Amino acid sequence: MKDTPVRPPALELRGIDKRFGAVHANRGVSLSVAAGSVHGLIGENGAGKSTVMNIVYGFHRADAGEIWVNGRRVDIHSPQEAIAAGIGMVHQHFMLVENFTVLENVVLGVEGGRLLAEGLSRARAELEQLGRDYGLEVPLDAVIGSLPVGLQQRVEILKALYRGAAILILDEPTAVLTPQEADQLFRMLDRLRQQGKTVLLVTHKLREIMAITDRVTVMRQGAIVGEVETKSTSPRELAEKMVGRSVLLQVEKGPAKPGRVLLGVRHLEVRDHQGVARVRQVSFEVRAGEIVGIAGVAGNGQSELLEALAGIRLPDRGQILLDGQVLVATRADPRERRARGLAHVPEDRLRVGVVPSFSAQANLILGYQDRPAFNRSGLMNNTAIRTDCERKMAAYDVRPPVPSLRLSAFSGGNQQKLVIAREVDCDPQVLLVGQPTRGVDIGAIEFIHRRLVALRDAGRAVLLVSVELDEILGLADRILVMAGGEITGELSREEATEERIGLLMAGVREAPS
Amino acid sequence: MSQPKELPRWADLGLLPLVSLAAALLLSGGVIALLGESPWQALKLMVDGAFGSQEAVGYSLFYATNFVFTGLAVAVAYHAGLFNIGGEGQAYIGGLGAGLVCLALGSWPFWVVLPAAVVGAAGCGAAWAFLPGWLQARRGSHIVITTIMFNFIASALMTYLLVNVLIKPGQQSPETREFSPNTWMPFAHELLARVGLNFTATPLNLAFVLALVASVFVWVFLWHTRWGYSLRVVGQSPAAAVYAGISPSRLTILAMLLSGALAGGLGLNELMGSQHRILIDFPGGAGFVGIAVALMGRNHPLGIFLAAVLFGALYQGGSQLTFDMPRVNRDMVVVIQGLVILSCGALENLFRQPLTALLGRSAGSDARRA
Numbered sequence: 001m002k003d004t005p006v007r008p009p010a011l012e013l014r015g016i017d018k019r020f021g022a023v024h025a026n027r028g029v030s031l032s033v034a035a036g037s038v039h040g041l042i043g044e045n046g047a048g049k050s051t052v053m054n055i056v057y058g059f060h061r062a063d064a065g066e067i068w069v070n071g072r073r074v075d076i077h078s079p080q081e082a083i084a085a086g087i088g089m090v091h092q093h094f095m096l097v098e099n100f101t102v103l104e105n106v107v108l109g110v111e112g113g114r115l116l117a118e119g120l121s122r123a124r125a126e127l128e129q130l131g132r133d134y135g136l137e138v139p140l141d142a143v144i145g146s147l148p149v150g151l152q153q154r155v156e157i158l159k160a161l162y163r164g165a166a167i168l169i170l171d172e173p174t175a176v177l178t179p180q181e182a183d184q185l186f187r188m189l190d191r192l193r194q195q196g197k198t199v200l201l202v203t204h205k206l207r208e209i210m211a212i213t214d215r216v217t218v219m220r221q222g223a224i225v226g227e228v229e230t231k232s233t234s235p236r237e238l239a240e241k242m243v244g245r246s247v248l249l250q251v252e253k254g255p256a257k258p259g260r261v262l263l264g265v266r267h268l269e270v271r272d273h274q275g276v277a278r279v280r281q282v283s284f285e286v287r288a289g290e291i292v293g294i295a296g297v298a299g300n301g302q303s304e305l306l307e308a309l310a311g312i313r314l315p316d317r318g319q320i321l322l323d324g325q326v327l328v329a330t331r332a333d334p335r336e337r338r339a340r341g342l343a344h345v346p347e348d349r350l351r352v353g354v355v356p357s358f359s360a361q362a363n364l365i366l367g368y369q370d371r372p373a374f375n376r377s378g379l380m381n382n383t384a385i386r387t388d389c390e391r392k393m394a395a396y397d398v399r400p401p402v403p404s405l406r407l408s409a410f411s412g413g414n415q416q417k418l419v420i421a422r423e424v425d426c427d428p429q430v431l432l433v434g435q436p437t438r439g440v441d442i443g444a445i446e447f448i449h450r451r452l453v454a455l456r457d458a459g460r461a462v463l464l465v466s467v468e469l470d471e472i473l474g475l476a477d478r479i480l481v482m483a484g485g486e487i488t489g490e491l492s493r494e495e496a497t498e499e500r501i502g503l504l505m506a507g508v509r510e511a512p513s
Numbered sequence: 514m515s516q517p518k519e520l521p522r523w524a525d526l527g528l529l530p531l532v533s534l535a536a537a538l539l540l541s542g543g544v545i546a547l548l549g550e551s552p553w554q555a556l557k558l559m560v561d562g563a564f565g566s567q568e569a570v571g572y573s574l575f576y577a578t579n580f581v582f583t584g585l586a587v588a589v590a591y592h593a594g595l596f597n598i599g600g601e602g603q604a605y606i607g608g609l610g611a612g613l614v615c616l617a618l619g620s621w622p623f624w625v626v627l628p629a630a631v632v633g634a635a636g637c638g639a640a641w642a643f644l645p646g647w648l649q650a651r652r653g654s655h656i657v658i659t660t661i662m663f664n665f666i667a668s669a670l671m672t673y674l675l676v677n678v679l680i681k682p683g684q685q686s687p688e689t690r691e692f693s694p695n696t697w698m699p700f701a702h703e704l705l706a707r708v709g710l711n712f713t714a715t716p717l718n719l720a721f722v723l724a725l726v727a728s729v730f731v732w733v734f735l736w737h738t739r740w741g742y743s744l745r746v747v748g749q750s751p752a753a754a755v756y757a758g759i760s761p762s763r764l765t766i767l768a769m770l771l772s773g774a775l776a777g778g779l780g781l782n783e784l785m786g787s788q789h790r791i792l793i794d795f796p797g798g799a800g801f802v803g804i805a806v807a808l809m810g811r812n813h814p815l816g817i818f819l820a821a822v823l824f825g826a827l828y829q830g831g832s833q834l835t836f837d838m839p840r841v842n843r844d845m846v847v848v849i850q851g852l853v854i855l856s857c858g859a860l861e862n863l864f865r866q867p868l869t870a871l872l873g874r875s876a877g878s879d880a881r882r883a
Contacts, residue, residue, distance in 0.1 A: 312755055335758025344756070352756045355749045366746065367757040369739045379737045 008071030010035035010167050010198035011056070011087070016065035018051055025051040026062070027223040033167070035070070038189055038199040040209040040230070043219035044242055044441040045412060049202050052219075053169055057089045058082045069167070088160025092172040094152050098145040102138050103127065106159050123162070130161055135191045149297075150181035157188070167198045174208055178297050179469060179502035186212045204242075206235040207470070218242055243442045251449040254457070256477035259288035262461035263309070263342075263430045264321035270304045271316045278304040280485040282318075286430065286461040291452065293476025294465045295501050301485035302465045303347055306434050309463070310344040311337045312352075323429055338367055343423040345416075347434030347465065353419045354407050361389035361403035364422050392421040397447065413444030420448055430461045437471060449475055469498060483507035520869050526816065530809050530857060532864045534823070537856035541849040548840045555834060555841065562833020563826035569833070571701060571715025575787065577818075577825030578717075579604075579796075581724040582778035583803025584821055585731050586638075588812040589775060590656075592735055593768030594748035599645060599660025600776040601800025602667030603638040607777020608784050609671065610637025612689065612791035615784070619693035626696045630785055631723070631778075638777020639770040641667060646769025650762035656769075664800070675793055688792040698786035720782035727778060728814040734771075744768050776800060805854040808861075820857075827853060 011033040018026040025048045033039040043049045054060045056067060058076040067074055074085045082089070096105050103120060106127060112119040124140060131137045138147075138154050147155070153173065160168055170189075174182040189199050189212055201213060209216050210230065218226045218241040226241045263286040270279035279301045286292045296302050307313035309320060311327075311334040320327045322340055334344070346352040354363045365374050365385055374385050389403040396417045398410070407415060416436065423431060433452065437445040452475060456462050466472050472479055479491045481504035489504040504510070520529065542552030563573045583600040590597035597603075610633035618626045645659035675687040698718040705712045735741040747754045747764040754761050783795050802824055809823070810816030831846030 310756070311758075333758065334756060338758065346756055348752075351750065352752045355746055355753050357749050358745075362742070365742075366753065369742050369757065369759075375739060379733070380739055380742065382737070 007035040009033055009068070010037075010070060011200065012068040013052070013056070014066040014068065016052065016055060016062045016067075018055060018060065018062050025222050026055070027221075029065070029219070029222075029224055031217055031224065031227075033198055033200055034215070035198050036193060036196045037214040038193050038201060038212050040213035040216035041200060041202045041219065042204060042206070042209050042216055042238060042242060044204060045439055046441070047219040047242070048222040049204075049219055050171070051222075053089070053171060053200075053202055056082065056087060057169065083163050083165070086164060086166040087169065088157075088163060088165025088167070089169045090153065090156040090160060090171065090173060092175055094156055096144045096152060096155060099143060101141050101143055102147070102155050102158075103140045105144055105155060106162050110163060127158060127162065130158060134161065134195060135188060136161075148181075149176045150178075150184060153177070153185065154188070161197075165197075167200065168192065169200045169202065171202050172204070173201070174203070174205065175467075176298060178505045179498050180506060182208065183211075206238055209238065210235060220244055239442060245443075250474055251446070251453055253453045253475075256290040256456065258290045258477070259459060260324075261285045261321075262288050262323050263463060264319070264324075265309070266319040266321070268305070268308060268318035268320065269316045270301075270308045270313060272304070277316075278485050279308065279315075282482075282485075282487055284480055284487065284490070286463050288429075288461055289456060289459045290477045291456050291462040291464055291475050293472035293479045294463070294482055295469060295472045295479055295505060296467065296482035297505055298467045300482050300505075302467075302482050303434070304485075305482070306344075306347065306432055306463075306465050309432055310334055310342070310346070334367065335370070338426075341429035343426060343428035343431050345419055345423050345431070345433045345436055347438070349412075349416060349419060349438070354415060356406075356408040358407055359404050360393070360398075360407055360410065360418055361385050363407050363418060364389045364392060364403075366422070368422070368426065392418070392425055395425070396421040396451075411441070412439040413441045416440050416448065417444060420451055424451055424455055428460065430463070431455060432463050432465075434465045435467065436464070437466075437468065469501060472501075473498070481505055520865065521872060524868060524872050526811055526813075529861065529864060529868060530811075530816075530820070532868065533809070533857040533861060534853065536860070536864065537849075537853040540852045540856070544845070544848060544852075545841065548845070550838050550840055555838060558834050558837050559827070559830035561830075562837075563830035567713040568715055569829060571713060571717040573822065573825040573829040574701075574721055575715060575717045575782070575825070576828040577821040578721045578724045578782040578786075579779050579799040580802055580806045580821035580824050581728060581818055582782070583776055583796075583800050584806030584810060584817040585727055585803075585814065586772045586776035586800075587803045587807035588810070588814070588817055589731060589735070589744075590768050590772040591807060591812045592741075592748045593744045593764060594751070595646075595649070595656050595765065595768060595772075597642070597645075597660055597769065597772050598657055598804065599642060599663050599773075599800070600803045601796050601798065602660070602664035603641045603773040603776035604779035604796040604800050605664075605667045605671055605794075606641040607634040607638030607773070608780025608795055609674070609791060610634050610777060611780035612692070612784050615692040615696040616689060616791075619696060621695070623695055623697075623699075630696070630781060634777040634780045635774035636777075638773040638775070638780075640773070642769040642773025642776070643766065646766045649769075650765040668794070672793065675791065679791060686792075689790045692785070692789045694789075696785065697789055698781065700786075716787040718782065718786035720778070720786045723778065723781060725818075727775060728818055731775070732814040740767070776803070802850075802854075805858055809857040824850070824853075 009032040013029055013031040016026050016029040029052055041049055051060065055062045058078045058081055061077065067076055069085045076082050076085060103124060107119055107123045112122065127140060136154055136158055138151055138158065144152060173185060177185065192199060203209065213230045216228060216230050217224055218238060220242060266283050268279055268282045269277055271277050282305060294302050304313060308315045322342055350356055355366065368374065374381055386403050390401065393401040398414050398417050436448050452462055464475055473496060477493055479493065479496050479501065480487050481489045481501055483505055484507055488507055488509050491500060545552045545555045563569055583604060586600045586603065587597055611630045614630040614633035615626065618629060641663060645656055645663055648654040648659050649656045679689045680687055681690040698720050701717040702712040702714045735745065743759045744764050746757060746759055747761045751761045779796055779799055784791060788795060806817055806820040806824055810820035827850050831849065834841050835843050835846060
């Protein structure tokens with residue numbers, strides 16, 4: 001990068017404009033990515049980042065604007081043409097065949113030669129070379145399904161390089177990684193940069209922008225609102241650009257005042273349909289007036305634990321105590337648990353927590369549809385339901401405050417506010433919260449976090465499950481880390497550091513001190 | 514980001530079915546022109562045959578009554594996420610229930626017979642739907658497969674009963690004896706005569722009012738009770754139902770019971786109202802027409818009523834057509850009905866897309882901006 005003379009930008013967008021019906025997804029987006037650099041594209045959910053990417057990769061066509069690659073104007077109508085122009089993409093959800101080997105996955109679609117063996121042996125040599133050049137060693141004959149997520153991602157990168165990509169677009173690459181795996185990824189990207197490749201990193205996480213990029217472009221509401229040198233900016237400045245106003249990255253909260261135990265879990269074991277234990281011998285308790293956070297990489301048993309506690313899934317062994325009373329664990333009954341003061345904000349909001357096709361007011365009684373307040377002599381009291389919805393919409397700043405509007409017409413943040421309103425407003429003893437801010441914009445995140453802290457301060461117990469480490473560190477008074485279905489460690493907020501949690505997330509237990 | 518565009522509600526409920534209907538009529542017109550008859554003349558004959566006289570209206574609404582019952586049956590199951598193809602069998606067995614009550618209570622006054630017959634029809638229809646519902650809920654057997662099978666079983670069972678058990682002694686045709694007249698549904702012309710109105714004698718009878726009552730009941734049940742709410746949650750999202758403490762399997766069974774009971778209502782109209790005996794294959798395909806009626810009526814009672822009237826009119830007007838146009842036979846009328854079903858059901862999306870492009874707005878785009 002330093003020894004080359006002035007190169008044209010590797011990728012340049014000029015005045016990209018795109019509408020989906022009435023939604024103006026991209027407004028005159030112009031962006032220039034210097035060759036041999038790591039460029040960040042940051043913005044909230046719905047800011048139009050994905051649309052930009054999809055246009056560059058040929059999934060969508062821009063209504064107006066030009067794409068220039070290495071100083072030449074290109075027309076990209078399909079991913080094939082993007083690849084031909086030297087653009088490779090690593091999707092957030094990997095596009096890999098689970099039961100194929102690494103080698104087979106990489107050559108899939110570009111096998112070459114009439115017989116598979118021919119292409120495979122040529123590819124093997126080339127991949128070994130690529131691996132050495134970029135520090136991307138992967139066991140070529142391992143089956144994808146058996147590899148950890150970090151290596152699977154590496155295969156995705158190899159796939160793009162093998163197809164001759166000089167420009168790599170990574171979409172939210174760290175969503176599924178532990179902090180250590182993310183650091184490895186950053187080292188890999190650094191190596192690619194040194195070798196002259198260009199990387200466009202699309203993300204909503206400030207941490208990785210600060211960690212690896214040279215320059216960063218901020219998008220808001222479909223338009224570019226700023227481009228800065230990473231060295232000369234700060235997370236706070238970026239966050240303010242993203243949201244368009246000043247934000248609190250950290251919730252202000254006083255010290256916790258833990259009281260009696262409200263939720264007790266003893267030797268809980270949960271198996272999936274195949275009989276594999278997803279939660280193993282988990283014991284912990286949550287006290288009144290504290291937020292306990294469960295950290296862990298997605299898929300390490302947190303979801304199953306949460307479902308078992310909420311009564312959606314039947315545990316195989318162990319006890320759950322609610323305010324000192326043992327819950328009958330022989331049948332799953334969320335209704336009974338709600339009646340006893342256990343509320344639940346589920347992880348998968350759209351599939352589990354709401355009915356997207358119903359109106360907001362119909363969603364606000366989900367789970368509480370039998371309450372006398374919403375019923376009058378056998379019929380539902382629609383007036384009461386509407387009034388209740390209007391009140392909650394006002395209290396939780398849901399926009400637009402229209403009870404009859406279909407839920408799917410609200411933004412992710414407002415949908416989640418509705419769910420939080422429903423589950424917090426009934427004043428539960430214990431609140432289970434899964435991924436409360438997934439797909440939620442920064443403004444709403446701040447609001448939701450403050451609500452959870454307020455509930456804690458009112459002397460209730462909150463159990464927070466999140467894969468966002470920042471969220472756990474920002475909210476929890478006590479942190480449990482789960483890996484492989486077990487609790488691998490417990491840290492107080494004061495002891496907790498990203499490094500210690502990261503090791504526990506990887507399943508490395510600390511030696512007892 | 515890419516929000517699928519949506520039709521405005523009025524267009525989805527009103528315009529789209531009309532466009533579909535117009536397309537079906539256009540196609541049918543082509544078929545009739547191929548036969549060498551005038552499509553315009555045929556349309557006039559059909560409309561006239563369906564609505565041109567008191568007699569025509571009476572017959573159209575009589576047929577529509579059957580379709581309201583079977584259409585509602587399909588709709589209730591649909592809202593629970595179930596595709597009940599078994600309306601035909603449920604109506605058949607439901608009619609058996611109504612018929613047996615009429616045969617047994619021949620000497621009782623009508624106002625005793627009526628509630629008993631309603632219970633008999635609904636109970637037997639529900640019972641016939643219960644097993645497929647139970648199999649779906651507890652065993653995961655697909656409701657489409659089992660309800661189709663139960664149509665065949667119902668048909669075989671009724672043939673057996675009518676040939677061997679219920680047949681009137683000393684006759685050839687497999688039918689029961691006639692119900693005693695005090696168990697008959699009062700005809701519309703009789704009821705109207707009592708308030709001094711003159712109406713031609715047609716099979717239209719009190720069951721038409723019962724169908725309207727059933728429509729209102731379904732509307733109140735689905736949108737104004739917590740059971741209806743729970744049923745719709747199960748239909749839209751079983752995972753959300755479990756989360757809310759609603760048992761999808763219990764609601765599946767409940768929906769099928771209700772669906773079967775509604776289908777059973779056909780027996781009240783067809784047997785108590787018109788045939789006055791139990792006979793082979795009296796539903797005559799109305800159970801299947803109910804699917805088209807529910808589809809076209811957007812699974813809403815009001816839409817179902819309008820669609821049922823349309824199909825009743827097609828049925829009646831089609832019969833008229835075969836009388837007056839020698840080259841159009843009974844089968845051609847079935848073809849025309851088939852084209853309407855095809856256009857309103859299967860080809861709906863053909864018109865949806867251009868209409869959406871024309872009138873559509875992005876889903877909740879205003880809300881997102883707020």
